[in-house]
Amino acid sequence: MSTINTATGKCRTDDLGITLMHEHLLIGWPGWESDTAAPAWDRREARRLCVDRMLELKALGVTALVDPCPIDLGRDVEFAAEVSQAAGVQVICATGLYKEESGAAPYYKFRGAFADTVAEMTETFVKEVTEGIGPTGIKAGVIKVATGPHQVTDYEKAVITAAARAHRATGAPITTHTDDGTMGREQLATLTGEGVDPSRVVIGHSCGSADLRYHVDLLDAGAFLGFDRFGLELLQPDRLRLASLIGLLGIGAERQIVLSHDTVWCWRGRPLPLPVETMAPKWDPRHVFQHIVPALRDAGVTQAKIDAMLIDNPRRYFAGAGR
Numbered sequence: 001m002s003t004i005n006t007a008t009g010k011c012r013t014d015d016l017g018i019t020l021m022h023e024h025l026l027i028g029w030p031g032w033e034s035d036t037a038a039p040a041w042d043r044r045e046a047r048r049l050c051v052d053r054m055l056e057l058k059a060l061g062v063t064a065l066v067d068p069c070p071i072d073l074g075r076d077v078e079f080a081a082e083v084s085q086a087a088g089v090q091v092i093c094a095t096g097l098y099k100e101e102s103g104a105a106p107y108y109k110f111r112g113a114f115a116d117t118v119a120e121m122t123e124t125f126v127k128e129v130t131e132g133i134g135p136t137g138i139k140a141g142v143i144k145v146a147t148g149p150h151q152v153t154d155y156e157k158a159v160i161t162a163a164a165r166a167h168r169a170t171g172a173p174i175t176t177h178t179d180d181g182t183m184g185r186e187q188l189a190t191l192t193g194e195g196v197d198p199s200r201v202v203i204g205h206s207c208g209s210a211d212l213r214y215h216v217d218l219l220d221a222g223a224f225l226g227f228d229r230f231g232l233e234l235l236q237p238d239r240l241r242l243a244s245l246i247g248l249l250g251i252g253a254e255r256q257i258v259l260s261h262d263t264v265w266c267w268r269g270r271p272l273p274l275p276v277e278t279m280a281p282k283w284d285p286r287h288v289f290q291h292i293v294p295a296l297r298d299a300g301v302t303q304a305k306i307d308a309m310l311i312d313n314p315r316r317y318f319a320g321a322g323r
């Protein structure tokens, strides 16, 4: 029986029901600590907001949520554990590092002049999965990597290589961030080149591309595709995400797609200039259930295919049972 590290302990893979594979309770955009005139972080209010949202999702049948916040994006796993505990929804936290342009790259580039940073990153990721994150005792359940648009930098490749090695040492699956629907193929090639089974990888934000060739290449290579930014119309209209998804489901890709929104519930630093509801009105973690699933049904997608994406695939991804 396989188990998953969650913020509140271990859960059995078979106990996962509907699982959102990419949502964020909290993000701190790198540099947020520098904004010392920002109002103090109101942890209590943030927790209340997150618990309310979790309860709304629980009412829709959600049993678990992956919060793939990497180490360098304001991660707070104790906050995730508190919210999970209060709402009764599992939260799976991540180890790993974000893309070069907005992550911890300066630190590792400095060290890279003297040390083997791939080895150091690998050690960190393994420790966070097997022993826990800092003094919290909370263990990461997934490993996050990321690339910026249209290129994989040397730093990002180092992170991906370290993630692959940490995966091989621990069995924790890998989830990725991509920009503009690019570099998923390159991410996967580096991972599989290090011996990672592609069925343990979600290429995140694959719905940022509407190029079916890109999607089919990733399917053929054996990865899961994250259609995980529904509602984020600022980056890509839902119509394109949905058109791609319906097409892929039409060719039987339902066993390799997972659904989510990449919503961010709380932000460190100053509040956003406009409320999120104004900037991105559909960017709500209930959106898949309220609008996308009905649209899929209208297009003739069966409940079995919808269940595959929301329940079976997260289980298989964590269990590593292969296909």
Ligand SMILES: [Zn+2]
Binding pocket: 022, 024, 068, 177, 262
């Ligand atoms: Zn994300």
